Amino acid sequence: xxxxxxxxxxxxxxxxxxxxxxxxxxxxxxxxxxxxxxxxxxxxxxxxxxxxxxxxxxxxxxxxxxxxxxxxxxxxxxxxxxxxxxxxxxxxxxxxxxxxxxxxxxxxxxxxxxxxxxxxxxxxxxxxxxxxxxxxxxxxxxxxxxxxxxxxxxxxxxxxxxxxxxxxxxxxxxxxxxxxxxxxxxxxxxxxxxxxxxxxxxxxxxxxxxxxxxxxxxxxxxxxxxxxxxx
Amino acid sequence: xxxxxxxxxxxxxxxxxxxxxxxxxxxxxxxxxxxxxxxxxxxxxxxxxxxxxxxxxxxxxxxxxxxxxxxxxxxxxxxxxxxxxxxxxxxxxxxxxxxxxxxxxxxxxxxxxxxxxxxxxxxxxxxxxxxxxxxxxxxxxxxxxxxxxxxxxxxxxxxxxxxxxxxxxxxxxxxxxxxxxxxxxxxxxxxxxxxxxxxxxxxxxxxxxxxxxxxxxxxxxxxxxxxxxxxxxxxx
Numbered sequence: 001x002x003x004x005x006x007x008x009x010x011x012x013x014x015x016x017x018x019x020x021x022x023x024x025x026x027x028x029x030x031x032x033x034x035x036x037x038x039x040x041x042x043x044x045x046x047x048x049x050x051x052x053x054x055x056x057x058x059x060x061x062x063x064x065x066x067x068x069x070x071x072x073x074x075x076x077x078x079x080x081x082x083x084x085x086x087x088x089x090x091x092x093x094x095x096x097x098x099x100x101x102x103x104x105x106x107x108x109x110x111x112x113x114x115x116x117x118x119x120x121x122x123x124x125x126x127x128x129x130x131x132x133x134x135x136x137x138x139x140x141x142x143x144x145x146x147x148x149x150x151x152x153x154x155x156x157x158x159x160x161x162x163x164x165x166x167x168x169x170x171x172x173x174x175x176x177x178x179x180x181x182x183x184x185x186x187x188x189x190x191x192x193x194x195x196x197x198x199x200x201x202x203x204x205x206x207x208x209x210x211x212x213x214x215x216x217x218x219x220x221x222x223x224x225x226x227x228x229x230x231x
Numbered sequence: 232x233x234x235x236x237x238x239x240x241x242x243x244x245x246x247x248x249x250x251x252x253x254x255x256x257x258x259x260x261x262x263x264x265x266x267x268x269x270x271x272x273x274x275x276x277x278x279x280x281x282x283x284x285x286x287x288x289x290x291x292x293x294x295x296x297x298x299x300x301x302x303x304x305x306x307x308x309x310x311x312x313x314x315x316x317x318x319x320x321x322x323x324x325x326x327x328x329x330x331x332x333x334x335x336x337x338x339x340x341x342x343x344x345x346x347x348x349x350x351x352x353x354x355x356x357x358x359x360x361x362x363x364x365x366x367x368x369x370x371x372x373x374x375x376x377x378x379x380x381x382x383x384x385x386x387x388x389x390x391x392x393x394x395x396x397x398x399x400x401x402x403x404x405x406x407x408x409x410x411x412x413x414x415x416x417x418x419x420x421x422x423x424x425x426x427x428x429x430x431x432x433x434x435x436x437x438x439x440x441x442x443x444x445x446x447x448x449x450x451x452x453x454x455x456x457x458x459x460x461x462x463x464x465x466x467x
């Protein structure tokens with residue numbers, strides 16, 4: 001066991017090429033998915049917080065339900081969409097990194113949208129009268145609030161990133177865990193552990209933990225600095 | 232100069248959650264005299280001002296301005312100022328931008344407004360780290376930059392110490408001197424006397440009395456106002 005940990009550390013420390021390819025793809029997929037989900041989720045959350053439109057309650061229920069959706073179910077759903085017989089089959093995206101980005105976007109979007117909605121709603125309660133008094137309309141007001149609380153929204157984005165980088169089910173199903181093409185950290189860890197190759201699994205596990213820690217530390221520092229600067 | 236006054240309220244009522252907060256208030260606000268809306272806590276002062284300013288829609292009755300584009304020609308300063316997380320200057324600039332003022336004029340107007348309220352030195356400081364009094368002055372600068380014809384102030388000094396209150400009152404007088412119609416709610420008799428020309432006394436959602444300030448204090452006409460003045464003076 002100790003041996004396995006040590007060789008895992010060695011693998012991680014010597015920047016084994018195969019390992020870094022896997023790490024790189026993992027980051028590319030998860031960061032792309034989170035970027036897409038942020039782009040869609042923040043305006044969606046703000047619209048729910050500020051807007052009063054028919055079907056708003058339904059959107060909230062669906063969003064909350066989607067937050068707890070198991071990744072394998074999302075993977076299955078995207079798989080069906082992208083499979084050759086599916087509605088988007090012609091795009092030929094199944095078992096590509098793009099398919100993994102789509103699956104993770106679907107997975108992460110509800111989290112970012114729901115957390116953004118709560119943050120914007122709290123802020124809107126404070127800002128609404130003042131902004132309306134100045135003559136700001138709903139859409140412009142939502143954007144103003146989003147921008148004003150942008151540093152608090154880092155938390156929402158991080159929660160999304162946490163879910164994306166930790167999940168294995170969705171990328172496994174739509175990516176297929178193909179060596180050198182769609183193999184990412186979590187699918188490798190699952191595979192290598194079942195094969196009994198603990199050093200690689202452990203090495204990747206440690207890299208994963210280190211990356212998540214570093215991202216969270218960076219985000220925390222940005223938030224603190226912003227708080228000091230803007231109050 | 233004043234194109235949107237008089238403001239007419241016709242039988243305006245407002246109810247929320249089954250409670251009547253404003254009951255059949257009819258009045259007319261003319262350009263010129265500073266109007267104080269006086270009353271105890273819960274009398275409906277804040278709601279009445281929000282109805283006038285258009286932040287609330289009356290449950291029944293009508294709020295009618297005389298001129299076109301009234302929305303853009305009035306401003307309101309709230310009890311607790313709400314500042315965006317940006318510099319003091321940028322907060323004023325934001326209000327001007329929303330009002331559709333050209334970029335070329337915004338800088339001059341914002342700088343003038345900050346100068347007027349004595350915040351020129353802290354223009355680049357983040358608005359939210361300013362003191363409560365400074366933030367309220369910044370709220371007044373934001374209104375000043377817009378050169379409104381009517382300025383509503385909802386208990387603007389309720390959270391401030393006497394020094395900050397004095398500074399705010401000085402700025403409110405400057406608005407009046409510049410030709411802006413001042414409509415302010417307060418429960419402070421001293422403030423009403425210092426800033427007001429006339430009083431609308433609100434009691435349980437009804438306009439119980441309206442009279443000139445020099446008449447109101449020695450001789451309140453309604454028993455409610457008399458009781459309020461007497462009660463408040465006991466504490467003054």
